[in-house]
Amino acid sequence: MLKESFLVFDVWGDYAHFKKYYTTSSPLTFSVPPRTVLIGLIGCIIGLSKEDYLEVMRKDKAKVAVRIMNPIKKTRITQNLINTKDGYWRPVKKPGHEPRTQIKFEYLKAPKFRIYFSHTDRNIYTLLKQNLEEHKSIYTPYLGITECIADFQLVEECFVDEKLNGKEFIDIHTILPTELLQKINLQSGNKYFKERIPTEMLLGRVVVEYKEVLYEIEGRPIKAKVKEALRLNNGDVITPL
Numbered sequence: 001m002l003k004e005s006f007l008v009f010d011v012w013g014d015y016a017h018f019k020k021y022y023t024t025s026s027p028l029t030f031s032v033p034p035r036t037v038l039i040g041l042i043g044c045i046i047g048l049s050k051e052d053y054l055e056v057m058r059k060d061k062a063k064v065a066v067r068i069m070n071p072i073k074k075t076r077i078t079q080n081l082i083n084t085k086d087g088y089w090r091p092v093k094k095p096g097h098e099p100r101t102q103i104k105f106e107y108l109k110a111p112k113f114r115i116y117f118s119h120t121d122r123n124i125y126t127l128l129k130q131n132l133e134e135h136k137s138i139y140t141p142y143l144g145i146t147e148c149i150a151d152f153q154l155v156e157e158c159f160v161d162e163k164l165n166g167k168e169f170i171d172i173h174t175i176l177p178t179e180l181l182q183k184i185n186l187q188s189g190n191k192y193f194k195e196r197i198p199t200e201m202l203l204g205r206v207v208v209e210y211k212e213v214l215y216e217i218e219g220r221p222i223k224a225k226v227k228e229a230l231r232l233n234n235g236d237v238i239t240p241l
Contacts, residue, residue, distance in 0.1 A: 003159040004118055006232060009132050012112035013150045016143035017105060028106045031072045032175050032215055034197040035241040037144055038064050038115060046127045047138030059200055063118040065174040065238040068219035070112040076104045111143060116238050158232040165228060171221035172229060174238045178212045185223040190216050199241050
């Protein structure tokens with residue numbers, strides 16, 4: 001029986017913005033990329049359309065885990081937004097409607113993440129592997145919004161060595177869905193945070209699942225007992241979202 005394989009690759013950029021769904025006038029960002037963002041990024045690399053990637057990358061087909069490689073740092077940048085609803089190029093604007101407004105956006109600064117990806121369809125898996133090896137992307141990859149262009153690099157291809165359960169404490173290298181957490185061994189100096197992120201989206205861009213995840217802001221492993229995890233042959237222990 002063939003062992004399950006994962007493509008391991010890094011993505012990074014100058015900035016990233018993963019917009020929180022409950023913010024409007026002053027957009028805030030998630031500290032880690034939601035699964036819905038990651039499958040969109042993978043779709044860009046292999047050339048899936050916005051209509052196709054949500055179906056192709058469903059959770060029953062694709063496994064995705066993410067690891068923090070650079071410490072999470074945030075900054076706010078003021079941007080000029082143009083009012084296009086009233087027709088910006090009209091010589092006379094409507095009363096009370098300014099042609100532009102300034103909004104502060106929250107961004108991740110110098111983000112870098114390691115992605116672990118597996119798929120039941122070997123054609124999808126092989127296509128991604130080939131494009132990563134050739135550093136080729138069909139569409140421009142970005143981190144959350146199109147202004148945040150991303151770069152990427154294949155690290156390696158790994159295989160599942162062992163499926164783990166909650167019998168002992170292990171170091172989890174990826175962000176950890178709290179639904180899998182049984183017990184945590186808090187390490188001195190570590191900074192732990194939780195966020196609720198979208199993990200599954202249907203056609204029409206309707207989010208149908210959110211998960212609370214736990215991570216260490218510097219990217220250090222989380223020592224915990226978990227219901228299930230995967231140990232890869234490179235030593236990394238991952239918990240797919």
